[in-house]
Amino acid sequence: MAIIRNTIAKKAVFEIIQVNKTAMSQTEIFAKVNNICDRVTVYRILERLVKEMKIHKIVNVNGVINYAPCNSCSHEQHVHHDHLHFSCTNCKKLTCISDNHIELNIPSNYQVSEVFLTVSGICPECLIIT
Amino acid sequence: MAIIRNTIAKKAVFEIIQVNKTAMSQTEIFAKVNNICDRVTVYRILERLVKEMKIHKIVNVNGVINYAPCNSCSHEQHVHHDHLHFSCTNCKKLTCISDNHIELNIPSNYQVSEVFLTVSGICPECLIIT
DNA sequence: TACAATTATGCAACATTGTTGCGTTTATAA
């Protein structure tokens, strides 16, 4: 069942996430939708897009949940978005680093479903400036 | 300067974190201190213990910050607590997996300071039950 | 096109987590 509707607000939210270079929080996304819909609606749209695996959640190092498109996510083997994220302590930008192979030798008695890997530090752009 | 005081509340909080097998949130820790101090005091004690590198923060996959003792953290090279964490979707326990070497080949134009690595799934204990 | 079914939304209210200011208390060193 569960017919998926492509509403104006949903298209707008997805477009914003697609276009943006870095991951965004609900607050940032809501600020960009120009009051096309309610704050709560944005939350619910984000939930749906995650469920549809069009975007993925990234918990930033401060605990705020961010969203990025699933362009480079591997959704095989029930292990989702197993790529690296970089959180810059200077510009606060959170970036997906997709071209990066991660080798995790997790003990075999653990059943892995998702990998959350975020590295903090200074991003290349901020390194040039300083 | 900055004299470190070992108050009753601080000792209690550290003891709780030390004894517990898994990482705990401020809410869980506060529930265990038996009203020995205020909720805000727990937050401030946790901040201090992190600064003193006796405990480390782990942001759980839901965004809630958890705390665990720094028994197995490597504090060399300014790269802190570079070990794996496991977040069980069933029992909700967050565990430090210290006996695990992580190999990350992060692009050299990024200046890394901290590594946050959490894997979600089913922990060994919950796998046995089901 | 009209209608029915159900998905999606707005609004208000609430919950949780974490923070700040400020006056008071307490631990520690001299």
Added chain:
DNA sequence: TTATAAACGCAACAATGTTGCATAATTGTA
């Protein structure tokens, strides 16, 4: 014992995320 800075309690606030319910909008079908 006393001075001093660290630690605390309390109240208020801020940010983020959630829930219930009535209403609106979308989509398939007659």
